[in-house]
Amino acid sequence: MKKCRLARHYDRFMAPVEKAELSTRRRQLLESIEGGSLLEIGCGTGVNRPFYHESVKAFFSDPDEGMLRAGFPGNNAASQSSPCFCSMAEDLPFPDATFDTVVATLVLCSVNDPERVSGEIHRVLRPDGKLHFMEHIRGEGKHGIWQDRFQPLWSLVSCGCHPNRTPLDILRAAKFGISHLETFDPFKSFPPWLRFCLQIVSPFISGVAAKEPG
Ligand SMILES: C[S@@+](CC[C@H](N)C(=O)[O-])C[C@H]1O[C@@H](n2cnc3c(N)ncnc32)[C@H](O)[C@@H]1O
Structure with a gap:
């Protein structure tokens, strides 16, 4: 793991x-x-948990036991009845078409193989299922080139986060249609010097994707 x-x-x-x-x-x-039913992949410390409606049956997965321990204290991830378990999103331990919703926030930047993960999300979603996502993406022009240059160093200090991935292209290649999309810079209220440094992981996108028919 x-x-x-x-x-x-x-x-x-x-x-x-x-x-x-x-x-x-x-x-x-x-x-x-x-x-x-909802599966959250790369849930980390469970920061999204407070935002789920109580009618949702949510399962949480992450390959990092430290993250799960920090966010779900007292949970026994090995127990059959646990809603939270240790797993890489490249190999989700669920049959095809299990979930109505998959949630991935700030995850495709960190996984080893984002194409394979997108394929797995597609596989475990029901035909009318939805993916709700939020990611930071590669910027345009010089911004993107700067992110490419700093990627190895950034990945080293940030536990494998890639600042220069293009999740929309990856999702579309996995046969998702994007039905809602917003772009934003979460650092815009920060002091200018800090905002400048954090452009390494900006802009952000959030949206909803649906499986393309067929
Ligand atoms: C930047 S954190 C995001 C955590 C949380 N989703 C959030 O929105 O704050 C990235 C998370 O992805 C997880 N991760 C890394 N590699 C992964 C993989 N191959 N499959 C699933 N999750 C992975 C990490 O353990 C970490 O919890």
């Missing part, structure tokens, strides 16, 4: 960004999901 040395500090590290904008974006992305 995976182990990030920052797991214990993840929530504290993300708190200013959550407060500035991410938390609102998460709520907007997830509040419309009602009922049915």
Whole structure:
């Protein structure tokens, strides 16, 4: 499985960004999901959990036990009845067409193989299922070239996060149609020098994708 040395500090590290904008974006992305079964991949410390409607039957997966321990204290991930388990999203332990909804926020940047993960999301979703996603993406022009150059260093210090992936292309290649999409910069209220540094992981997108018919 995976182990990030920052797991214990993840929530504290993300708190200013959550407060500035991410938390609102998460709520907007997830509040419309009602009922049915939901799988969240790369759930980390479970920051999305408070935004799920109580009618949703949610399962949480992440390959990093440290993240799961930090976010789901007291949970026994090995228990059959646990809603939360340790798993790489490249190999989801579910039959085809199991879930009404899959949620992935800030995950396709971190997985080893985003194409394979998108294929797995597609596989475990029911034909009319929806993927709710939020990711940071490669910028355009010089911004993207700068992200390409700094990617190896950034990946090293951030437990494998890639600042220069193109999740929309990857999802479309996996036969998803994007039905709703918003682009934003969650750092816009930050001091200019910090906002400049954090352009390494900006812009962000959030949206909903559906399986293309056929
Ligand atoms: C930046 S954190 C995002 C956590 C949370 N989803 C959020 O929105 O804050 C990336 C998460 O992806 C997980 N991850 C890394 N590789 C993965 C993989 N191959 N499959 C599933 N999750 C993975 C990490 O353990 C981590 O919890």
